[in-house]
Amino acid sequence: MKHRSHFLxxxxxxxxxxxxxxxxxxxxxMSVCTSGFPVWVAGLISLTNLTSAGQFAGTSLxxxxxxxxxxxxxxxxxxxxxxxxxxxxxxxxxxxFGTFRRLSAAHGVTDEIFAVAIGQPSLLSPAYMxxxxxxxxxxxxxxxxLGGIFSQILPGIVVSAMNIALYAMFIAIIVPPAREHRPVxxxxxxxxxxxxxxxxxxxxxxxxxxxxxxxxxxxxxxxAAVLFPVGSGDADEHADExxxxxxxxGAETSCADNDMSEAGRMQEQPDTExxxxx
Amino acid sequence: xNDPVYIAVCMIIMAGTTYLLRVTPLIIFRKKIRNRFVQSxxxxxxxxxxxxxxxxxxxxxxxxxxASLIGTGAALVLAFFRRSLLTVALGAAAAAFIAGLVI
Numbered sequence: 001m002k003h004r005s006h007f008l009x010x011x012x013x014x015x016x017x018x019x020x021x022x023x024x025x026x027x028x029x030m031s032v033c034t035s036g037f038p039v040w041v042a043g044l045i046s047l048t049n050l051t052s053a054g055q056f057a058g059t060s061l062x063x064x065x066x067x068x069x070x071x072x073x074x075x076x077x078x079x080x081x082x083x084x085x086x087x088x089x090x091x092x093x094x095x096x097f098g099t100f101r102r103l104s105a106a107h108g109v110t111d112e113i114f115a116v117a118i119g120q121p122s123l124l125s126p127a128y129m130x131x132x133x134x135x136x137x138x139x140x141x142x143x144x145x146l147g148g149i150f151s152q153i154l155p156g157i158v159v160s161a162m163n164i165a166l167y168a169m170f171i172a173i174i175v176p177p178a179r180e181h182r183p184v185x186x187x188x189x190x191x192x193x194x195x196x197x198x199x200x201x202x203x204x205x206x207x208x209x210x211x212x213x214x215x216x217x218x219x220x221x222x223x224a225a226v227l228f229p230v231g232s233g234d235a236d237e238h239a240d241e242x243x244x245x246x247x248x249x250g251a252e253t254s255c256a257d258n259d260m261s262e263a264g265r266m267q268e269q270p271d272t273e274x275x276x277x278x
Numbered sequence: 279x280n281d282p283v284y285i286a287v288c289m290i291i292m293a294g295t296t297y298l299l300r301v302t303p304l305i306i307f308r309k310k311i312r313n314r315f316v317q318s319x320x321x322x323x324x325x326x327x328x329x330x331x332x333x334x335x336x337x338x339x340x341x342x343x344x345a346s347l348i349g350t351g352a353a354l355v356l357a358f359f360r361r362s363l364l365t366v367a368l369g370a371a372a373a374a375f376i377a378g379l380v381i
Contacts, residue, residue, distance in 0.1 A: 024363045026364055042293040045289055045292065048292075048293035049296050051296055053324040053327060056328070057328075060287050068287060068288070068291055071288055071292065072295055075291065075295040076295050076297060076299070077327070077336055078324060078327050079295065079299050080320050080323065081323070082296070082299045082318075083300070083303055084303075084317065085300075086302070086304050087305070090304045096313070102301070102305055103301060105359065106305075107300065107301075109300045112279070157375070158371075158375060160341055161340050161345070161371045162371045163341070164346060164353070164374045166339075166367075167336035167339055167370075167373045168336075168369070168370030168371065169325045169354075169366065169367045170328040170332040170351040171350075171370075172365075173324075174325050174357075175354065176360050177325070178325070178359065183322070184325050187325045189326055189329075191326040191327075192330070192332075192333040195329065195330040195331075195334065196334055199334050201333070213331055216326055217323050217327045220322070220330075221319045221321055221323045221326050225315050225318035228319075237280045238367050239375040240288045248321050263333045264351075
């Protein structure tokens with residue numbers, strides 16, 4: 001009985017996550033299937049990866065015909081955060097978690113599931129985790145397949161326009177947090193600026209798509225981590241205040257209709273920008 | 279992209295790498311990482327990756343640069359007003375589609 005109630009509790013907590021995943025993965029399925037992926041491949045990728053940014057990057061690298069090392073390293077770097085989430089989750093599992101149950105629960109460590117699990121007041125039981133992970137997995141996979149099937153019935157002229165959908169989805173992921181957090185805005189603009197340099201300056205021609213993304217991720221995220229450290233501490237509160245202060249003014253406009261020269265300026269002078277607004 | 283071996287190997291690489299990252303701490307390590315730099319770095323990585331993947335690739339995504347730019351603009355505006363992922367994706371595609379017909 002105890003197992004059953006824990007399982008149902010998990011289902012209850014996981015269902016909103018699963019519903020949220022359904023629409024996101026529907027967009028994913030639509031865009032990768034119009035780009036040429038078979039529906040079942042897209043569905044299988046969603047089922048076995050259960051990530052957003054990681055599998056989006058992986059599939060778009062596959063579309064470019066990237067090398068295996070590029071795909072492995074890009075996946076590794078983008079999904080490194082799951083390592084940290086599993087680390088802190090491992091301290092919250094109750095003693096019923098044997099090796100086998102740990103092996104199966106590991107697959108369900110996503111940003112949202114982790115956030116809900118870590119917020120529970122008591123230690124986590126295997127039944128609860130099973131329930132919590134079940135609906136998000138179903139939602140993520142089913143949404144991908146539904147989106148993929150839908151994209152198959154679209155006429156060809158619509159399909160070429162749909163190729164922009166995957167990138168539009170990336171924009172939908174990065175713009176809202178960039179509005180609210182200046183450090184994220186900095187990361188987005190800096191990464192964009194460097195990416196444009198790598199693409200349009202012939203000198204960087206030796207960097208293929210996958211490697212340039214890896215280099216950009218490491219450089220820009222390191223720089224941001226030094227300039228704007230996150231976590232429990234003064235800097236975080238300070239960053240939030242700065243965001244709130246600036247919410248009504250420049251950050252919003254510079255985000256929505258910034259052009260690339262804006263991105264370049266931001267990248268060169270993050271410190272002066274920050275100081276000016278304090 | 280039409281090589282089944284390539285697709286299969288890529289899928290195994292992606293799923294395997296992701297799963298290993300998730301499972302190792304649960305099975306082997308039982309210690310927390312409190313390093314501020316590492317935490318911050320990991321927080322920022324997805325944003326850097328997605329931005330770098332989007333630009334400049336989105337400008338030529340539909341095969342028609344002008345239509346792609348209009349689609350990009352639509353995506354930025356919709357995302358700025360916090361529309362859902364599906365809305366932004368479909369809105370950008372619709373804008374690019376209509377622009378492609380007109381231009």
